[in-house]
Amino acid sequence: MPPQTANKECSLAVIKTACSNCNLRELCLPVGLSDDEMQRLDEMIQTRRRIKRGEHLYRAGQAFDSIYAIRSGFFKTDVLLEDGRDQVTGFQMAGELLGLDGISTEHHTCNAIALEDSEICSIPFSRLEGLSREIHNLQHHFHKVMSREIVRDHGVMMLLGTMRAEERLAAFLLNLSQRFTARGFSHAEFYLRMTREEIGSYLGLKLETVSRAFSRFQEEGLIAVQQKHIRILNIPGLKALMTHQPR
Amino acid sequence: MPPQTANKECSLAVIKTACSNCNLRELCLPVGLSDDEMQRLDEMIQTRRRIKRGEHLYRAGQAFDSIYAIRSGFFKTDVLLEDGRDQVTGFQMAGELLGLDGISTEHHTCNAIALEDSEICSIPFSRLEGLSREIHNLQHHFHKVMSREIVRDHGVMMLLGTMRAEERLAAFLLNLSQRFTARGFSHAEFYLRMTREEIGSYLGLKLETVSRAFSRFQEEGLIAVQQKHIRILNIPGLKALMTHQPR
């Protein structure tokens, strides 16, 4: 392992990666690039790094210089207040980008933690800016990705501000299902990588409330839960839950 | 009024504007540009438009082609669900940008409504991308602005997910105060442009709860409220409210 890439925090292995033969290229940064352009992106992304379950990819306060694309695995991001309260701000899976929050102040503003053994591609941000000055498609796609993050956050705000517990959980499950589908996995059956407490933190609920809602969904035949294994039995039923009941 | 800029929805007047002599240039897009670069930005931003109180700057679903800088005035953005529920996602004041959410899908995803008579500068997005390919500072600053929006949204998620009613309102008031200060207004005395209901929607509370919290703050000598006129009497007291009480 070359010493200049060593890092006390993460077990890592530096591997030559290539966007051009990554099966996530339709979900990640290379969307819409020509072979030639993709090759130039390849040259920029030099390292693939392994992050073991439980380890931090970065921590709030650390200097920002790269964004990260998830090659495989599953992450959460969380922020914490001085008084110790914290909240999960998102769960990220393969093909999604991490670290966009750090651009603003040149320091990361949240923690990114692997929820399973994962691999990420580091993308030095200044080089991404450089390349996106030359490749219009890259520039535009990157802007779309940032904008999509803003739209996603608005969705979460909506969820936290106006939905009741069961609606939040239904929205959460449907969102996961849809993202797994986009990655070629079953839309109806998956393993949760996060605990009830982490789900609760993300949804603004206590873990007991999450657990009760899961049980309730099961009673009603909407899902089958066994620990972290989820089977969705009635998608329209879950959707109906979301589009009712004022608060 | 030139017909090509006419618009049924907004009363408008097209005026030649110039970032170079705008007193918001330290808050807005031109941050860190040289005189020369600023001039090029000037050329791109051709129109200043007036939006009267209550009018939409844009609506959810409309095609996106420009972002907007607020020259003067005050806006809210809100999203609404199919079932009629809606939520205010933000309040924007002079020097802030509107419309970033539209980049992602090429359509606006929320409504932007003036809460007082306002003036905005339209910035055609494709031209902004073009210019930011040439002016590194502009590119980088724009990325920072988008990232800042993401960080802001995380703050709101934190607020909605972990804080109780009075903490939320305290955080809201302190945030407004800080933003007014940055614009050279009093940090301790201001008029709210929005109703209790809009504040409540933003904070995930009912208007009655907002009203009660205001009254409570007044009883405790933290603020003086009279309708929309607010005087902050005890900033440390408000801050203390925020950094206590688990939930």
Place this chain on the structure above:
DNA sequence: GTTATCGCTTGATCCACGTCAACCGTGTTA
């Protein structure tokens, strides 16, 4: 195999905030 730990479930109770409703002050219209 035993023990400890962790995540999860479930029940009983409590309380912050929502709901419903009355009333009031201010600004607008006639």
Place this chain on the structure above:
DNA sequence: TAACACGGTTGACGTGGATCAAGCGATAAC
């Protein structure tokens, strides 16, 4: 000047989800 609409305040009451607590299954440590 009256009448009205609108936003805000305040009280009484109800409830969804938090809190507290007990117990259990799965995994890890020894």
